[in-house]
Amino acid sequence: MITKPFSTSADQALTIRSLSMSYGEAPVLDGINVNLAAGEVLGLLGPSGCGKTTLLRLISGLLLPNEGQIEIAGNLVADRSKGIALPPEQRGLGMVFQDYALWPHLSVAKNVAFPLEMQKRPAADCKRRVGEALERVGLGAMAQRRPSDLSGGQQQRVAIARAIVAEPPLVLFDEPLSNLDRELRESMIDELGDLVADLNLSAVYVTHDHGEALTLSDQVAVMQGGRIEQLASPDELIHTPATAAVADFLRLGCLLPAHRAPSGWCIQDTQIALSGNDVSSGIEAGLAQVLLPEHALRLDGSGTEKLKADVVRVQTRSTGRALTLKVCGTDHLIRLLSPERANPGDRLELSFSPHDLRWFPVAA
Template identity: 55%
Template sequence: MLHDPSAAEAVSTSALKLHFGETVVLDGIDLTLARGRTLALLGPSGCGKTTLLRLIAGLLGPTRGRVAIAGRTVADAASGAFVPPEKRNLGMVFQDYALWPHMTVAGNVAFPLQMRGVPRAGRRQRTLQALDRVGLAGFADRRPGELSGGQQQRVAIARAIVAEPQLILFDEPLSNLDRELRETMVGELAALIAALALTAVYVTHDHAEALTLADEVAVMRGGRIVQLASPDRLVATPAAPEVADFLRLGGTAEVEPWDDRWRFAGSPVELPLRRPAGSGPARVLIPTAAVSLAGTGIAATVLRTQFRGDGHLAAVAPEGLAGVELQVLSQVRLKPGDSIRLSIDPDRIHVFPPAGRVS
């Protein structure tokens, strides 16, 4: 297939699989990313997100399925077609930035142009333009070791965009920064991606990063995409308990029919939520926003607390509900072992769809 620069799809994969011997690393990945948008691949270590990025980059070839970039097939297991990384017109920002300490900032940024045989004068002009676009005008003659972590990241981004690639791949670029700088850089990086109108695939294990940066988030688990949705929909309607648990949206619990309502499975404690006629046992998400302290209500014991900007987040165990852990936000600090009572807002409870069907 010929390259089509105007193709609406920046990247797509179809039935993509990767096996290492008997080990299945990716198991049927289908996704499409439109131009000018950012997709986050989110999940715990070993879920396959970095492997998927490497398949898009051309650092690995698929066992089955195909990868297309801007309408051009770059890997197809059935036909054996495979375009090497250097011919996919990609930019990459690595976990450790991969900057050469002996080279100047300009030398690092210009390296992709040098590899493409761009003449010296053209390299200098495009390098300075790229540095200006990321807010580093005047830093061309410095060394990476003279820069802060955030500035080094901007150098890495300038190098990724200098050749004007059609797609930028980010491989956990903030993971090596300390927590305070990482939180600051998430917002700056999101603004930079938007200002540069980049099309990007961004790998991270941090859900706050993904929800801040991305237009779409693919939550991965065990080599599969559990849910692919916008950040807002992901939070409002998680497709599976695994998604809710990973995003730390609240507590999940098994419930069973009780007259026209549900109760917690194996317990007489009723859930204040009307049950649709004909529905059976289910699993529900009780978001943190649905739980509040009350004078009367479900008795619970505080397990642990953590301070955050808007109050103290407490993990609590409702009495008589083995294995159920809820979260409640309190303006006063609760201590482990404290006895409290909880009220649950039924309008905020989310009932998961049956297994195999996404809501």
């Protein structure tokens, strides 16, 4: 393989074309395509084993693809057919790891300076850049402290300062909040989002957490089985999921099997009618899956379509009551958040509008 010098100047922070990767005969990634504009964040979201970590390693240069190309800031960094494979240190990337990977025996400033020292930058240049990076993340006064003297949030800021100190065109985040407890993780999502926005970072953010991906990303790639099921903005993912698999993974609502009866569409094995006016023309068979989005279900009767369900379980949340309901006459469960009190055994009438439903073909 050959390498070439790295330069940074492009409107696209990351471009991936027809990327595929296999371990022996086992495919891990298949036909990945991504275009990430400079200053945007791409979230790689999916369950364990979906390929998101492998994709991150390919971007970083820790693995080489079997097929396809990777460009970072307009520079071709990987293309097996052309014999191009830049190693990680020549790709100009910043990295933020799960455990921050800070050296406990070094000061904050020394931790941040490490990438510059590896590049053999002059001492004066290192000192200036380290000071600027720490000021940008709000830690200018803590340069001489040790990581053990800092809170978890401050340690994360040190890791980000180290990732940006060399002004990389792209920063890779490898599940940086996964080791935190839920309360701290939720508080740090907003803090990290503000920091990424303030720094105008171009970034790839790997996570299995829906909230992180939707909060931090301009685009989210929902991955499953080595492929991207859907690549879209958070708003588009929530309101127009491309497949039933995306809707199910994001827990957007209740997916119901439906069949076409002489009188119209009904929930499978029932006579409960579902308006089929917005059924995709691509659903030609007599079976379908229909998504009742949680955000579209109402208890105030304002929707035009009605559905009765029995309360199975009630959980108290700070934002209301999480209800688990069973559609009357079926075993299908619906979950929604309600501001009103309800008790197990209560029968409620849900309403919704037909245009809120999302229809999907049944997989062959």
